[in-house]
Amino acid sequence: MQEAAVVARDNRVFLLYRKKRTGYKSFTIAVSDDGIHFRDTGETAELRAENGLLRNLNECASFRVTSHEDVFFMSYTHQRRAKKRTLNIATAHDVNFWLTHGHFADIEHSSALVETAMPEHRYLMFFGDKQIHLASSHNMHQWHIYNKPVLQPRPGHFDEHPLEVARARITDKGIELTYYSKKRVKLRTVYSIGIAVFDPHRPTKCIWRSEAPVWEQPGSWRNAVKPIGTADVRDQTLYYWQDRYGHLFVSLCVPGDKLAALEVEHRPELMRHDGNPIIRPNSGHAWESKATFNPAAVYENGRVHVMYRAIGDSDLSVLGYASSPDGIHFDERLSDPVYVPRDGYEGLKVSHDGIPNQYQSGGTWGGCEDPRLTRIGDRYYMTYVAYNGWNYPRVALTSIAVKDFLAHRWRWKKAVLLSPSNEVHKNWVLFPEKVKGKYALMHSISPDILIEYFNSLNDLEGRTKVIRSRYGRASRTGNWDNWIRGAGSPPLRTEQGWLLFYHAMDVRDPNRYKLGAMILDINDPTKVLCRSKVPILSPDAHYENHGMKSGIIYSCGAVVKDKDLLIYYGGADTVACVARAPIQEFLKKLVMHREPTLEVAQVTP
Structure with missing residues (x-):
């Protein structure tokens, strides 16, 4: 032809x-x-x-x-x-x-x-x-x-x-x-x-x-x-x-x-809770006196449980806990952190020789940062950023039995490092169920979606080898997300596919973290089916601009409760917030934003 x-x-x-x-x-x-x-x-x-x-x-x-x-x-x-x-x-x-x-x-x-x-x-x-x-x-x-x-x-x-x-x-x-x-x-x-x-x-x-x-x-x-x-x-x-x-x-x-x-x-959007922020720093607790933000979230036994990153007088990041019957109003908040640095790579009692790394992470110089919680079987697995203020941030993994988590018995397994040294890695998330018959860990979404597969979760927890990842800017010139930063909360399974939220910036609107959404193929999550053509949430509220870092929306947790999608995020690296949308309406609008597809036309005599 x-x-x-x-x-x-x-x-x-x-x-x-x-x-x-x-x-x-x-x-x-x-x-x-x-x-x-x-x-x-x-x-x-x-x-x-x-x-x-x-x-x-x-x-x-x-x-x-x-x-x-x-x-x-x-x-x-x-x-x-x-x-x-x-x-x-x-x-x-x-x-x-x-x-x-x-x-x-x-x-x-x-x-x-x-x-x-x-x-x-x-x-x-x-x-x-x-x-x-x-x-x-x-x-x-x-x-x-x-x-x-x-x-x-x-x-x-x-x-x-x-x-x-x-x-x-x-x-x-x-x-x-x-x-x-x-x-x-x-x-x-x-x-x-x-x-x-x-x-x-x-x-x-x-x-x-x-x-x-x-x-x-x-x-x-x-x-x-x-x-x-x-x-x-x-x-x-x-x-x-x-x-x-x-x-x-x-x-x-x-x-x-x-x-x-x-x-x-047909723009998929989220509605902020009028009472945001839902969790604020507490000057009465030295460990969370400066910032409480970037909460992970799970829904269990009729309550939403969040683990949030906290910064206090020591400028060390630790993780706090709160829970809510409706996902909006938190009537339980523990007075002590539930996860703290335990090893040298998290900044615990480490002396250094030489020149320190000048990488500042979220207003602190070390600790446990930006948790993501995923339930698999009878355990919660948590990926988080481990940073000692000296070397580059690395992704770590730990887990806890669901029954211990709900009973507030914080018997965490010893953490293992998943990402290599001398490289900056963040935003790694576990899928809540098997993909292609294996457990799956997403460790990059730009320029390509990269997933590591495992036969057993023991391969992760007893891991001695790191996962080699790659991050770079995708070719999305002219789009609002022309600088994709990383995944948000762990993927949610829906009828349309895996629902994934992600953080991105626009070079034409610099230094503003916005939130987008995409739907991934249920059997091949490296394939993007739909992607929001506009941000689903932008840092426009005052509490997203006044704090340790202006213009930041950073989500680490999302749940579906009573037909509502609840997305938890940090505002201005200082406070924890929530936004919601009816899940079916949100998905209906998102699937209108189909990604390009190609087919070979066939001509027969």
């Missing part, structure tokens, strides 16, 4: 493509009911020039096809021998016969044509290869080209790279333009897709533009590809791509006319 184009009408997708040896005279026509599986119709489509002569399709490229009422519109570039490439416009009432109406000698880029109800600009054409320009006509022969571009790359956003037109169409919101943002990575182009809406009465005026990409080329897709068109089928928008071997690929994403609603109405 060589040059190809797609267009949808009446819930069917038509594929026009050139066969390698016989495709210079006509297109072969294939049709699909689902946009993925095509069958050849046995028919062909011919393209004729303005003078009626048959076009040599070897001289044509960059086909873009749209449909409006009973007319198909096609734009394509034409170059004959050494002559300059020109942009051409053709129409058809069926897909079999196309007649060219005119060409542009000064335009050689791909374009998209749309018909409006306005007499003075009945036909609009968007075109461009770096910036997007606009031309209008009342008859498709005489065109007015507007001087200024109507859409330009936005520095710091996902579409900061050169732009290319995908398609244009009329919707009840206005004139919708879908465009590609093209980023060069080594020797190939990586695509993101955006949508803009223009005023139908003033088509040069952009009235809305997507803040996040509606689709991004996954990093795992290494093939060099080019776009060939867009189609809507059964409330899904399909984008078509072709690689240099002629293979056809299909990606699915949110329909453009629903995207604005998605970014506003």
Whole structure:
């Protein structure tokens, strides 16, 4: 398969493509009911020039096809021998016969044509290869080209790279333009897709533009590809791509006319508790006089139990305990810490030679930090950050019997270190049940999700070898989470998959930790199914900005209680807070934020 184009009408997708040896005279026509599986119709489509002569399709490229009422519109570039490439416009009432109406000698880029109800600009054409320009006509022969571009790359956003037109169409919101943002990575182009809406009465005026990409080329897709068109089928928008071997690929994403609603109405959000903070420092206890934050949480025997990080007069992090019957109002809070440093790697009675490490962690210079609790069988397993103020922070693991935990008998197992020395590691979480028949520990989510599997939890607790992990920034330029910091609470199992919360920052809004959510495949948690396109919680409340560190939301615990999702987090590295949402409503909105998917289109004779 060589040059190809797609267009949808009446819930069917038509594929026009050139066969390698016989495709210079006509297109072969294939049709699909689902946009993925095509069958050849046995028919062909011919393209004729303005003078009626048959076009040599070897001289044509960059086909873009749209449909409006009973007319198909096609734009394509034409170059004959050494002559300059020109942009051409053709129409058809069926897909079999196309007649060219005119060409542009000064335009050689791909374009998209749309018909409006306005007499003075009945036909609009968007075109461009770096910036997007606009031309209008009342008859498709005489065109007015507007001087200024109507859409330009936005520095710091996902579409900061050169732009290319995908398609244009009329919707009840206005004139919708879908465009590609093209980023060069080594020797190939990586695509993101955006949508803009223009005023139908003033088509040069952009009235809305997507803040996040509606689709991004996954990093795992290494093939060099080019776009060939867009189609809507059964409330899904399909984008078509072709690689240099002629293979056809299909990606699915949110329909453009629903995207604005998605970014506003379908935003998964959390509601802060009006009584936040729920746990504050206690000046009467020297061990928690300065900060009480980053609580882990479990729901057991009708109560929510939290273990929170506390900093007191010694500036050493220890862990305190509190519990609540409703997850909001905590009527039990112990007067002594329930977990304290026990070994040298946690800062207990250690003398050092040489120069200390200047890594300050959450306002302290050592201790036990940022716990995560996971129930597996009859024990609670706790991962936490062990830091002695001298070396780099490391991830440690301990456990306690559930019955001892509930009885406040703090018989913790001796902790083991999971992460290597001389590296900074945090935010490691255990899955609450087996994955692929094994116990699973997630130790990185950026740039890739990394999981270590174990046959037995004894492999963890008696561990002598460390887990080699890797952390780096994922390629999410232009998104709110372009600097992902790490996982939040341990994953929660839902009908849609593993629900994982994570911390991230935006380089355009620096030094503000925000909370996002994603759903991972239940059988392969390295696969992201959905990801919130906006933060589900941002540090906007006063108690998230006044404390040891301004602009911080940091979650280590989440539970589901009475159909409510309760997320526990630290504010400003000083206080403990809670936010809630009805779990089913939250998941329903989150699954609207589907991650990019790819399928190989199939064409059968």
